[in-house]
Amino acid sequence: MAVRVDLSADGRIVEIVANGNVTRRETGWAVERAREIALENGLHCLLADCRQIEPQVSPTLSYEMLESSAFAFDSGIRVAYVYSGRWTPDYRDSVLDSLADVLPPHIRAFDTRESALDWLCDSCGSAA
Numbered sequence: 001m002a003v004r005v006d007l008s009a010d011g012r013i014v015e016i017v018a019n020g021n022v023t024r025r026e027t028g029w030a031v032e033r034a035r036e037i038a039l040e041n042g043l044h045c046l047l048a049d050c051r052q053i054e055p056q057v058s059p060t061l062s063y064e065m066l067e068s069s070a071f072a073f074d075s076g077i078r079v080a081y082v083y084s085g086r087w088t089p090d091y092r093d094s095v096l097d098s099l100a101d102v103l104p105p106h107i108r109a110f111d112t113r114e115s116a117l118d119w120l121c122d123s124c125g126s127a128a
Contacts, residue, residue, distance in 0.1 A: 002026055002053075005033040013045045013120055014038045019052035027065050031072045038077055045124035046073060048081045049113055055087050059094035062087075066099060070107045078123050079107040080116035 003026045008015040014037045016030045034046055048069070056062045066081065073079050083092060096109055103109070110116040
């Protein structure tokens with residue numbers, strides 16, 4: 001499977017890890033599972049580690065998948081999204097420029113897992 005959902009940071013952060021070619025169906029499953037785990041465990045931080053995903057057919061499709069996933073989480077859950085290192089700079093800029101106009105303050109995009117965890121730990125009181 002290209003997507004897995006688990007707990008990290010000693011069980012204080014819900015983490016989605018995706019790699020390779022990820023479909024809308026897998027993305028939807030991961031978001032639903034992450035929401036369930038957060039609710040079951042009273043957690044308020046989510047790390048979406050997508051460093052290893054392949055580009056979609058177009059930046060627009062990646063943007064749409066990210067936008068719909070991001071808005072599945074209410075403002076009580078902080079979401080740190082680590083975008084793919086496999087995207088070309090133009091592809092990445094196109095996706096992130098589109099997201100910049102729509103992401104609420106509780107959702108941020110990062111280029112490294114470490115910077116994403118730092119933000120989550122600062123805001124959620126978790127230790128990485």
